[in-house]
Amino acid sequence: MIARFIYGDRVFNGNVEGDRISSNGVSYELRAVRLLPPSVPTKVVCVGLNYLEHARELRMEIPEEPIIFLKPPSAVVGHDDEIILPEMSKRVDYEGELAVVISKRCRGISADEADDYILGYTCFNDVTARDLQQKDGQWTRSKSFDTFAPFGPWVAQMSVEDAEDLNISTRVNGETRQRSKTSDLIFGIAELLEFVSSIMTLEPGDVIATGTPPGVGRLESGDIVEVEIEGIGVLRNRAVSSTPA
Numbered sequence: 312m313i314a315r316f317i318y319g320d321r322v323f324n325g326n327v328e329g330d331r332i333s334s335n336g337v338s339y340e341l342r343a344v345r346l347l348p349p350s351v352p353t354k355v356v357c358v359g360l361n362y363l364e365h366a367r368e369l370r371m372e373i374p375e376e377p378i379i380f381l382k383p384p385s386a387v388v389g390h391d392d393e394i395i396l397p398e399m400s401k402r403v404d405y406e407g408e409l410a411v412v413i414s415k416r417c418r419g420i421s422a423d424e425a426d427d428y429i430l431g432y433t434c435f436n437d438v439t440a441r442d443l444q445q446k447d448g449q450w451t452r453s454k455s456f457d458t459f460a461p462f463g464p465w466v467a468q469m470s471v472e473d474a475e476d477l478n479i480s481t482r483v484n485g486e487t488r489q490r491s492k493t494s495d496l497i498f499g500i501a502e503l504l505e506f507v508s509s510i511m512t513l514e515p516g517d518v519i520a521t522g523t524p525p526g527v528g529r530l531e532s533g534d535i536v537e538v539e540i541e542g543i544g545v546l547r548n549r550a551v552s553s554t555p556a
Contacts, residue, residue: 312544313431314465315347322347327465348389349433349466350412350516355382356507357408357437357454361522362495368525377498377506380450382437382460382520390464394550396532397456400440403530403550406523407481407489407538409474410435411500412466413517420508425501428513431466432474434538434546435520436481438530462518467543471500478541479524483534491524493540 312327318339325334330341359378388394396403414430437454438461444453474493481489498506503519513519530536532552539545 312465312467313349314463315349315351316344317347318344346390346464348387349463350430350518352384352387352517353514354384354511355387355460355518355520356380356511356513357382357520358498358503358522359450361497362491362524363497364491364495364525373497377503379507379510380454382454385457386455386460388458388461388548390461390546390548392461392548393458394436394438394461394530394536394548395456395458395553396530396550397440398553400443400453400456402440402442404439404441404527405481405483405488405530405536405538406437406439406527407479408435408437408520408523409433409477409479409493409540409543410462411474411504411519411521413513413515413519415515416512417504417508418512420505422501422505425471425504428504428508429471429500430515431468432540432543433462433466433518434464434540434543435460435462435518436536436538436546436548437520437523439527441529460518461546461548462520463546464544469542473542475499477543480539481526482537482539483528483530485535488528489524489526493521495524496521 438459
């Protein structure tokens with residue numbers, strides 16, 4: 312597992328094994344460090360309506376090609392960071408997802424080349440101001456608030472084939488709200504990488520969030536939301552109000 316973390320006042324890249332993280336030959340207890348988002352993306356590319364069961368849940372037609380949108384780097388936070396519920400929204404939802412982290416610059420690559428350009432996989436929460444999404448008719452405002460792109464806690468390295476058969480779940484205050492498998496993806500990981508790279512250049516550390524399974528729902532201030540993916544780990548964040556109680 313590849314991670315970024317702060318120890319003291321310095322930022323390190325490290326490898327996680329069990330309850331320890333090592334960097335440059337020095338080993339630290341995980342509980343003694345603060346984990347950061349595992350990459351520093353220039354952009355976060357998200358995919359809408361990419362689980363068959365989610366499309367059926369919404370009674371929507373299966374898209375003919377991926378529906379993509381962007382989240383700004385300013386929305387990125389890491390494991391155990393807070394999700395701030397903006398005052399202008401009355402309905403903020405969680406959306407647990409598998410995310411791909413890019414390893415090197417790429418443009419116009421084929422699906423067959425995908426493994427060569429993927430650093431690994433991580434947990435992602437596509438936090439969404441649902442009322443603003445419905446009001447605006449497009450998604451930029453609803454998806455782009457600061458703290459609306461938590462991902463982590465680290466990057467797990469595996470093949471595309473293995474990443475497309477993982478259990479994924481989302482819990483709120485310990486209650487499971489989403490449960491699926493990445494095998495339910497409409498557009499697979501390699502296909503998404505080919506599609507996105509045909510449109511824009513992807514840089515090292517960029518993130519592609521592959522879509523959410525059924526069961527999305529509302530977050531309230533104080534809720535703890537956890538996205539867990541088999542073979543990767545658990546991304547945990549607390550939702551907090553943007554105004555004092």
